[in-house]
Amino acid sequence: xxxxxxxxxxxxxxxxxxxxxxxxxxxxxxxxxxxxxxxxxxxxxxxxxxxxxxxxxxxxxxxxxxxxxxxxxxxxxxxxxxxxxxxxxxxxxxxxxxxxxxxxxxxxxxxxxxxxxxxxxxxxxxxxxxxxxxxxxxxxxxxxxxxxxxxxxxx
Amino acid sequence: xxxxxxxxxxxxxxxxxxxxxxxxxxxxxxxxxxxxxxxxxxxxxxxxxxxxxxxxxxxxxxxxxxxxxxxxxxxxxxxxxxxxxxxxxxxxxxxxxxxxxxxxxxxxxxxxxxxxxxxxxxxxxxxxxxxxxxxxxxxxxxxxxxxxxxxxxxxxxxxxxxxxxxxxxxxxxxxxxxxxxxxxxxxxxxxxxxxxxxxxxxxxxxxxxxxxxxxxxxxxxxxxxxxxxxxxxxxxxxxxxxxxxxxxxxxxxxxxxxxxxxxxxxxxxxxxxxxxxxxxxxxxxxxxxxxxxxxxxxxxxxxxxxxxxxxxxxxxxxxxxxxxxxxxxxxxxxxxxxxxxxxxxxxxxxxxxxxxxxxxxxxxxxxxxxxxxxxxxxxxxxxxxxxxxxxxxxxxxxxxxxxxxxxxxxxxxxxxxxxxxxxxxxxxxxxxxxxxxxxxxxxxxxxxxxxxxxxxxxxxxxxxxxxxxxxxxxxxxxxxxxxxxxxxxxxxxxxxxxxxxxxxxxxxxxxxxxxxxxxxxxxxxxxxxxxxxxxxxxxxxxxxxxxxxxxxxxxxxxxxxxxxxxxxxxxxxxxxxxxxxxxxxxxxxxxxxxxxxxxxxxxxxxxxxxxxxxxxxxxxxxxxxxxxxxxxxxxxxxxxxxxxxxxxxxxxxxxxxxxxxxxxxxxxxxxxxxxxxxxxxxxxxxxx
Numbered sequence: 127x128x129x130x131x132x133x134x135x136x137x138x139x140x141x142x143x144x145x146x147x148x149x150x151x152x153x154x155x156x157x158x159x160x161x162x163x164x165x166x167x168x169x170x171x172x173x174x175x176x177x178x179x180x181x182x183x184x185x186x187x188x189x190x191x192x193x194x195x196x197x198x199x200x201x202x203x204x205x206x207x208x209x210x211x212x213x214x215x216x217x218x219x220x221x222x223x224x225x226x227x228x229x230x231x232x233x234x235x236x237x238x239x240x241x242x243x244x245x246x247x248x249x250x251x252x253x254x255x256x257x258x259x260x261x262x263x264x265x266x267x268x269x270x271x272x273x274x275x276x277x278x279x280x281x
Numbered sequence: 282x283x284x285x286x287x288x289x290x291x292x293x294x295x296x297x298x299x300x301x302x303x304x305x306x307x308x309x310x311x312x313x314x315x316x317x318x319x320x321x322x323x324x325x326x327x328x329x330x331x332x333x334x335x336x337x338x339x340x341x342x343x344x345x346x347x348x349x350x351x352x353x354x355x356x357x358x359x360x361x362x363x364x365x366x367x368x369x370x371x372x373x374x375x376x377x378x379x380x381x382x383x384x385x386x387x388x389x390x391x392x393x394x395x396x397x398x399x400x401x402x403x404x405x406x407x408x409x410x411x412x413x414x415x416x417x418x419x420x421x422x423x424x425x426x427x428x429x430x431x432x433x434x435x436x437x438x439x440x441x442x443x444x445x446x447x448x449x450x451x452x453x454x455x456x457x458x459x460x461x462x463x464x465x466x467x468x469x470x471x472x473x474x475x476x477x478x479x480x481x482x483x484x485x486x487x488x489x490x491x492x493x494x495x496x497x498x499x500x501x502x503x504x505x506x507x508x509x510x511x512x513x514x515x516x517x518x519x520x521x522x523x524x525x526x527x528x529x530x531x532x533x534x535x536x537x538x539x540x541x542x543x544x545x546x547x548x549x550x551x552x553x554x555x556x557x558x559x560x561x562x563x564x565x566x567x568x569x570x571x572x573x574x575x576x577x578x579x580x581x582x583x584x585x586x587x588x589x590x591x592x593x594x595x596x597x598x599x600x601x602x603x604x605x606x607x608x609x610x611x612x613x614x615x616x617x618x619x620x621x622x623x624x625x626x627x628x629x630x631x632x633x634x635x636x637x638x639x640x641x642x643x644x645x646x647x648x649x650x651x652x653x654x655x656x657x658x659x660x661x662x663x664x665x666x667x668x669x670x671x672x673x674x675x676x677x678x679x680x681x682x683x684x685x686x687x688x689x690x691x692x693x694x695x696x697x698x699x700x701x702x703x704x705x706x707x708x709x710x711x712x713x714x715x716x717x718x719x720x721x722x723x724x725x726x727x728x729x730x731x732x733x734x735x736x737x738x739x740x741x742x743x744x745x746x747x748x749x750x751x752x753x754x755x756x757x758x759x760x761x762x763x764x765x766x767x768x769x770x771x772x773x774x775x776x777x778x779x780x781x782x783x784x785x786x787x788x789x790x791x792x793x794x795x796x797x798x799x800x801x802x803x804x805x806x807x808x809x810x811x812x813x814x815x816x817x818x819x820x821x822x823x824x825x826x827x828x829x830x831x832x833x834x835x836x837x838x839x840x841x842x843x844x845x846x847x848x849x850x851x852x853x854x855x856x857x858x859x860x861x862x863x864x865x866x867x868x869x870x871x872x873x874x875x876x877x878x879x880x881x882x883x884x885x886x887x888x889x890x891x892x893x894x895x896x897x898x899x900x901x902x903x904x905x906x907x908x909x910x911x912x913x914x915x916x917x918x919x920x921x922x923x924x925x926x927x928x929x930x931x932x933x934x935x936x937x938x939x940x941x942x943x944x945x946x947x948x949x950x951x952x953x954x955x956x957x958x959x960x961x962x963x964x965x966x967x968x969x
Contacts (some may be wrong), residue, residue: 145546152545161494162487164665166616167697171902174616202487215485222477222868225876226355227484228616228665234485253910260902262616263355263666264879265872266913 130195135160136204146192150184151175153191154201162202162231166260173259176232177201183239185258202231205238213279214238217272225263233259237273246277287708287735287761287768306336306460310346313454314339314416316409317462320401333388335402337366337409339417343437343451345370345377347406350390351398352382352637354664354671356932357869358398360479364866365403365471369410372437372450374476382639382661392638394669394763396831396930399865403471403928412463420453470924475868480663491665492620492635493694500622501530501541502548503683503693506555507703510895511759512562519556526551530687541683541691564895566758572607572711575733578756582730586740586750591715594726594747598717600786605713606775607957608734609889610706610759614907617665618700623680624690630657634677635664642674649678650685668880669763670704701900706890707764708757710734712775717747722787722797729776733757735768738830738937741776742801759892765877766933769830770884770940774958777826777941781948791825791945792817803834803860807921811836811858814919821853824945826938832929833861834921837878837938840914843950848965850950852882852943856917859935862926874918874935881939883908887959 127146132139135158144153154160154177163186166174170185177186178200205212211219214237224230233256240247240255247255252270261269306315320334335349347366353359359379367374380386382393414434421439422429425446432441440447483489508515518533523540529551530541538555542548566574595601621634630652636642636659643659646652659677680693695703710733717726726747731739733755740750764770784794792812799805808827811817815838817825822843827836840854859874887906891898899905940958948954953966 148546155494156545159496160487161490164491164617165493165694166618167902169697169901169903172616172697202485206486211482211485218485219477219481222481222872224355224478224481224484225357225872226616226664226666227489228491230484231487256910260616260907260909262614262668262880262907264876264908266879266908266910267875267916268872270910270913 127192130191133191133195133199134197135199136201142191144191146195147190149187150177150189150191150194150199151186154186160201160203164228164231166228173232173236174229176235176259178235178239181239181242183236200235202235205234212238213276214241214273217276217279218269221268221272221275223265223268223272225265229259229261233261233269237269237276240273241277247273285735285737285767287737288763307458310338311340312457313341314413314457314459316412316416317460318405318409319462319464320405334405335388335409337406337413339413339450339454341451341455343449343454345372345450346380347377348380348387349402349406350382350387350639351402352393352639352661352664354393354635354637354667356398356873357478357866358393358402359663360476361399361866361869362403362406363479364474364476365407366410368472369407369469370414370437371435374479379479383658384639384643384660385658389640392641392672394637394672396833396932396934399928399930400832403865407469407471408463411469412461416459416461417450417453420457420459421448470863471865471928473864473867473922473924475866490662491617492622492633492662493617493692495622495633495662495692497622497624497690500690500692501543501683501687502545503539503541503680503691504548504552505679505693506538506552506557507699509559510561510564512564512895513559514562516558516560522556523551523554526554530683531555532683532686534682537679537682539679539683541687541689564758567893568889568891569893571709571758574758575709575711575755579732579753580755582751582753583736584749584751585736586748589747591726591728591747591749595715595717598725599720600718600783602714602716602718602779602783602786604779604782604956605711606778607712608710608771608774609958610709610761610892611764611884611888612701612706612890612905613668613670613704613764614905615666615668615670615700618697619671619676619695619704620693621676621680622690622692623677623684625681625684628656630681631660632658632677632681633660633662634674635667636661636671636674636677637667637669638672641672642677645674646677646681650681668765669767672763673705675703697902698900701905702897705760705762708734708761708768710768710771712771714775714779716779716783718783718787722789722794724783724798731768731772734771737767738769738772738828742804742829743780743798744800745798759890765880766830766936769828769934769937770881771958773826773828773937774940774944777828777938778944778956781824781941781945782954790818795825795827804829807834807836807858807860810919810921811838811856814858814917815856822946822950824942824947824949826941826945828937830934830937833859833931833934835859835934835938837942839939839942839946841943841946841950843947843966845951848968850947850961850966852886852914854915854917855939855942856919857935857938858919858921859931860921860923861929861931861934863924863928864920864922865928867920870920870931871918873931875916877933877935878916878939879908879913881936882912882943884958885940885943886961887964889959889962
C-alpha cells in the first residue's frame with residue numbers, strides 16, 4: 127500500500143508521508159505536531175485520543191491514517207474560530223469541568239459530536255454518548271453540566 | 282517530616298542546606314524586590330537550619346513571580362497558591378507568574394503529596410506577598426519622605442493621597458535590590474473566593490504541552506524491553522538485528538535494555554528485533570492466596586496506640602464484634618501515563634517528566650548516573666494527574682539512559698500496559714477488628730490490626746477507653762506505595778463497616794450509634810451536617826460513614842438500589858460534608874471532593890489488580906474497570922467553612938468514607954454484609 131501523502135485537517139490540506147497503517151493519533155501528534163489528541167491507552171478504551179472524522183467522534187489511536195485519508199478531520203486545535211472558543215470549550219471553562227485536563231480535548235470533541243447529532247440531549251443521552259471517555263479525576267458531573275449548558279447557548 | 286510507614290517507595294528525603302546570597306539571587310532573577318520565605322525544618326530536628334520554602338520576586342517590569350517546588354497535576358494549586366499572592370499584593374490573578382517544579386529555578390521541596398500545599402505552601406506565599414507589599418510601601422514612603430502610615434496600596438500601585446503621588450510596582454522596583462527573609466509561620470486567612478483555573482484556556486484548546494507533547498530538535502523515541510514477569514533478570518541480549526535497523530540506537534546495560542529511534546514505528550521494530558534471554562525466578566503470590574500470604578508473612582507489629590485494657594473492657598460487654606476486612610491492590614491509572622524527555626548538554630542532564638517529586642527525581646537521576654545534583658535539572662510541566670502514583674522517576678531514568686547512548690534527546694512514553702505493570706500499587710491489606718459494646722451502646726473496647734495496608738487513619742476519634750491499635754508490615758508480592766489518602770481508605774472502610782456492624786448488634790440506628798460514641802466537635806459537625814443534608818435515614822436504603830485524615834473531617838451518606846433477583850446494585854446518590862478549616866477556593870474544593878468521591882467509587886465497587894505468576898492479568902482498561910459517566914451517582918457536597926481555623930488540604934481525605942458508606946447501604950438494602958474491597962468484583966451481589 128502506498129503512503130498517505132495528504133490529509134484534510136481543521137479545514138486545510140496538509141502534506142504528510144505516512145505508512146497507511148500508522149495510527150491517525152501518531153500522525154497527528156508526531157508528524158503534524160497537533161498534540162491536543164492524547165495517548166491514554168492505545169486500545170480505544172479511554173477516549174483521550176478522540177478527534178472528529180466527518181463530524182463523528184472517532185478513537186484516533188485505533189484508526190489508521192489510511193482509513194481517513196479522504197475525510198475531514200477536526201482536532202481540538204481546530205475548534206475555536208478567530209480566537210472565539212466553541213460553546214463547549216467555553217462551557218468547560220465556565221463550569222470548571224476539568225482538573226488535570228488530560229481528558230479534556232477528547233471530552234470536548236466527543237461532546238461536540240453529540241451536540242451536532244442531538245442538539246438538546248437528555249442526561250441519559252449525554253451519559254451514553256460520553257461513556258467511552260474516561261476522566262480519572264472524576265469531573266463527570268461538571269462535564270455533563272457543561273454539555274447541557276453548551277447545548278443551550280446559541281452556536 | 283514524618284513519613285507514613287506505607288510510603289514504601291520513598292528513600293530518606295535529602296536535607297537541603299541553602300546559603301542565602303543576595304548577589305546570586307538578584308543576578309539570577311533580576312533587580313527589584315525579593316522575599317525569601319524560610320520554614321523551620323522538621324520539628325524533630327531542631328539542629329538543622331531553616332529550609333527555604335519559596336520565594337517571591339517583583340521585577341523592574343513590575344511582574345510578580347512566585348517560585349515554588351510544588352507541582353500542578355489537576356489539584357489546581359497553580360491557581361489557589363496564586364490567589365493568596367494576588368489578594369495580598371492587590372494585583373490581578375492572571376498577572377502572577379507561577380514558576381513551579383523546576384529544580385534549577387525553585388527552592389527545594391520534598392514533593393507534592395500529603396495534602397500539604399494548602400496548609401504549608403499557601404500561607405508561606407501569602408506571607409511573602411504581604412512582606413513584598415510592605416517593602417514597596419516603605420520604599421515609596423522613603424522616596425516621598427512621608428509617613429508610611431499615610432501610604433496605601435491598591436491595584437498594583439502605591440499611592441500617597443495627600444500629595445496625589447503614586448508609583449507602580451515597576452517604578453518602585455527600578456534599580457533596587459530590596460530583599461527580606463521571613464519565616465512562613467502564620468498568615469491571614471484566605472478570603473475564600475472561587476477563581477477559575479488560571480491557565481484553563483490552554484487546556485480546553487489543546488495548547489498546553491504535557492511531557493508527552495514536548496519535542497526537541499533531533500529527538501528520538503525511546504522504548505524499554507520489559508521482563509516477561511516480575512523478578513525475571515536479563516541473562517543476555519542479542520542486539521544484532523536491532524542494531525542493523527537504520528537510525529536505531531540499542532542499549533544493553535546490566536538489567537536494562539532499550540532502544541531509541543527517530544520515529545515510533547522504527548523504535549517498535551527495533552524493540553521487537555531484540556533477542557533476549559531471561560532468567561526467571563518463581564514469582565510468588567496471586568489473588569487466590571494474597572490475604573493468607575499477607576497474614577502469614579507479617580513481621581513484628583508496631584503499636585500505634587494503646588489505652589487501658591482491651592481484655593477488661595471486653596469482659597463485661599453486652600455485645601462483641603470480631604470481623605476481618607480486606608482490601609485489594611488497586612492502580613492509580615493516571616490518564617497520562619509516565620513519560621519523560623531527557624537531554625544531555627555538556628555535562629548537564631535535563632529531564633522533563635510528570636512527577637510529584639521534582640527534587641526526588643533529580644536525586645534518583647544523580648544517583649543513577651553518578652552525577653552531582655547540580656548537574657541535573659528536572660522540570661515538571663503541569664501533569665496529567667498523579668494521585669500519589671507518580672512519586673518515582675522510572676521514565677526519567679530510562680529516557681536519560683537512552684539519551685546518553687544516542688547522543689540525542691530521547692522522549693520515552695510508557696504504554697498503558699507498562700503503567701499498569703511497572704509502577705506501584707495501593708497496598709492490599711487485611712484488617713482485623715474486635716469491638717466490645719456495652720448495654721447503653723457505648724464502645725468499651727476496640728482492637729484493630731492492619732496487615733500490610735498501612736497506618737494512615739488507623740487511629741480512631743471515637744471515645745473508647747480501652748484500645749489496642751497495631752500495624753503489621755508484611756511481604757508484599759507486588760510493588761506498592763502511596764495512593765490518594767494512603768491506608769486511610771482501607772482503615773476507614775474497616776472501622777466504619779465495623780461501627781455499622783456494632784450498631785446493628787446494639788439494635789441502634791448507625792447515625793445515633795456514632796453520635797453516642799463521639800465527642801470530637803469537628804467530626805460531629807460533619808456527621809450531623811451530612812445527615813441533615815442527606816435527609817437521614819432517607820426513603821431508600823442508605824449507609825453512613827465519617828472520618829478524619831490530614832486535618833480534614835469528612836462524612837458521607839450513600840443511597841443504593843439493589844435488585845435482589847439479579848443482584849445488581851446501583852449507587853444512586855452520595856452526599857458528602859467536608860471541613861478543612863478556612864476554605865481557599867470553594868469551587869475548586871468542590872471539584873476535589875466530587876473527584877475524590879467518584880474515584881472512591883471505583884475502589885469501593887469494582888477496581889482490583891489481578892495477578893499470578895509474576896504478571897498482571899488485567900493491565901488495561903478493558904480488564905481493569907474505572908468509574909465512567911454511567912457510574913456517577915447524584916452527588917451532593919456541603920462545605921463546612923471554618924474561617925477561624927487554619928486551612929488544611931483537601932486532595933485526599935474526601936475519598937475515605939465512600940467505600941464504607943456504600944457497603945453499609947448495601948447491608949441496609951439487602952442484609953448482605955460485604956467485608957472485602959472491591960465490594961462487587963463480579964458486578965453483582967454474591968449469591969447467598
